[in-house]
Amino acid sequence: MKSIIITGASEGIGRELARQIAAREKGSAALVLAARNAARLEELATELRPHGSRVEVMPTDVTDREACRRLIAETMTRLGRIDVLVNNAGMSAHANFSEFTDADFDWSEKLMVMNYWSVVWLTRAALPHLLASKGLVVGVSSVAGLVGVPGRTAYCATKFAMNGFLEALRAELAHKGLRVMIAYPGTIDTDLRKRGFGPGGSPAGVSMIRDDRAMPVETCARLIREGMEKGRREVLMTPRMKLGRWLRLLAPQIVDRMAMKEVKAEFRP
Numbered sequence: 001m002k003s004i005i006i007t008g009a010s011e012g013i014g015r016e017l018a019r020q021i022a023a024r025e026k027g028s029a030a031l032v033l034a035a036r037n038a039a040r041l042e043e044l045a046t047e048l049r050p051h052g053s054r055v056e057v058m059p060t061d062v063t064d065r066e067a068c069r070r071l072i073a074e075t076m077t078r079l080g081r082i083d084v085l086v087n088n089a090g091m092s093a094h095a096n097f098s099e100f101t102d103a104d105f106d107w108s109e110k111l112m113v114m115n116y117w118s119v120v121w122l123t124r125a126a127l128p129h130l131l132a133s134k135g136l137v138v139g140v141s142s143v144a145g146l147v148g149v150p151g152r153t154a155y156c157a158t159k160f161a162m163n164g165f166l167e168a169l170r171a172e173l174a175h176k177g178l179r180v181m182i183a184y185p186g187t188i189d190t191d192l193r194k195r196g197f198g199p200g201g202s203p204a205g206v207s208m209i210r211d212d213r214a215m216p217v218e219t220c221a222r223l224i225r226e227g228m229e230k231g232r233r234e235v236l237m238t239p240r241m242k243l244g245r246w247l248r249l250l251a252p253q254i255v256d257r258m259a260m261k262e263v264k265a266e267f268r269p
């Protein structure tokens with residue numbers, strides 16, 4: 001039975017990905033659901049078990065290095081193997097850097113722990129087991145991990161850092177059978193941006209990014225699941241994102257203008 005850990009499984013993309021994997025893999029997968037909200041995880045586990053998958057709930061705050069180690073150790077105790085680690089838990093943030101105060105530096109550091117260091121800690125703890133299973137590490141990055149987005153200096157930095165870590169890890173360990181996939185969602189219809197840090201560090205409460213064209217969370221999770229099944233190195237989610245990748249090489253100033261247009265007019269610097 002394949003053992004799959006999904007962080008950030010209580011809400012949004014992680015929750016939907018767990019649903020889709022359970023529906024598809026049925027009895028051939030064991031899912032470990034990790035996030036802080038134990039009640040939401042238990043609710044999801046109750047929904048998924050009838051598919052036939054084994055589902056383990058492991059409440060975890062991934063900003064706590066010891067808790068990350070415990071999640072991996074507990075998975076080994078309960079399931080005896082790890083085939084896939086999906087690093088999905090993440091937080092958003094939006095604040096113009098020119099207006100940064102000390103309070104903004106404080107949450108920026110926390111954001112780096114949340115979106116980058118947690119991935120490093122979990123991956124290191126799981127690595128011997130992933131090498132033993134010739135397993136897969138998934139990083140849920142962002143379009144903001146590919147291009148700079150105004151107002152998102154802190155968030156972009158965390159996602160670029162995560163990509164760099166995962167790309168180097170792949171180069172280091174591919175010959176030992178470790179597989180690494182990075183998924184780059186664009187704007188997805190979850191509450192991520194509302195929950196994220198706003199200027200000064202309180203929850204933003206609104207999305208400062210245009211979300212009138214947001215991708216349904218079901219589509220995003222399906223693209224990640226299909227990427228995992230097909231052994232992709234990366235998942236770019238829209239034609240616009242694929243075009244942006246080439247444009248960035250040929251005419252980067254056009255990509256900068258596209259990024260500015262993604263910020264709602266009232267929040268542009």
Ligand SMILES: NC(=O)c1ccc[n+]([C@@H]2O[C@H](COP(=O)([O-])OP(=O)(O)OC[C@H]3O[C@@H](n4cnc5c(N)ncnc54)[C@H](OP(=O)(O)O)[C@@H]3O)[C@@H](O)[C@H]2O)c1
Nearest residue numbers: 008010011012013035036037061062089090142188190192
């Ligand atoms: N939505 C988008 O437009 C979008 C676009 C690009 C990339 N992404 C990336 O996709 C990933 C998932 O985002 P989403 O849209 O699904 O966001 P979401 O709906 O806000 O869900 C975030 C998940 O992360 C968990 N989480 C937050 N802090 C945590 C912590 N300290 N420890 C453990 N778990 C924690 C939350 O659970 P608890 O609160 O229960 O801990 C929740 O399950 C993130 O990495 C995000 O950066 C999203």
